[in-house]
Amino acid sequence: MTGDERTYNTQGDDHFLDTEHDGLYDIEIQYSGTKRQYRTESYDIVPVNETHVYHYNEKQQKYFRVK
Numbered sequence: 001m002t003g004d005e006r007t008y009n010t011q012g013d014d015h016f017l018d019t020e021h022d023g024l025y026d027i028e029i030q031y032s033g034t035k036r037q038y039r040t041e042s043y044d045i046v047p048v049n050e051t052h053v054y055h056y057n058e059k060q061q062k063y064f065r066v067k
Contacts, residue, residue, distance in 0.1 A: 008034040008045045022058035029054075 010033040
């Protein structure tokens with residue numbers, strides 16, 4: 001970010017799960033690193049450790065986050 005000496009970075013590791021919805025395998029993405037978060041009139045750099053799971057919906061032809 002321009003004008004801010006603090007840096008932040010998030011990376012993700014994705015893989016298919018054994019379960020499936022509407023004929024396609026579910027996807028899990030594990031995020032780690034840091035992110036910028038607004039707190040009381042300033043931004044802080046905070047750790048990230050999240051897991052997101054996505055299921056496919058055939059009617060809408062796209063993946064949706066369920067976790």
